[in-house]
Amino acid sequence: MKPIKARVTKSIPHRGSFTAADNSGARIVRLISVKGHKTVRGRIPAAGVGDLVRVVVVDGRPDMRKQVVPAVVVRQKQVYRRLDGMRIKFEDNAVVVLKDDQGNPKGTMIKGPIAKEASDRWSPLSKIAKMIV
DSSP states (O other): OOOOSEEOOOOEETTOEEEEOBSSSEEEEEEEEETTOOOOTTOOOEEOTTOEEEEEEEEEOTTTTTOEEEEEEEEOSSOEEETTSOEEOOSSOEEEEBSSTTOOBSSSOEEEEEOHHHHHHSHHHHHHEEEEO
């Protein structure tokens, strides 16, 4: 896992629901934890583009439902800033479900674009992505 070259705003809150952008069998997932998140007492953990998170599959194939799986956030609605001054935002919040914590995706294709920060940090995702923004 490489560092991110952007100031990513952590905008996806704990217990937030969003879509799975791959063909792993999950459709809607809910965030339950953010890996490596450190904050002050009482603050709700949040995730941004490129973060490794744990999610619960809420809707999808029957064998995937109610499973706790690792995932990587690849799109977020909230605007974030890259180091060159460009500001980026997407139409929706989306994740890619992983097989393990090393970044190997469970699906074989990713629907829609993914952020450059996520593909730089998790190189196996860039191999199956159609478009990197």
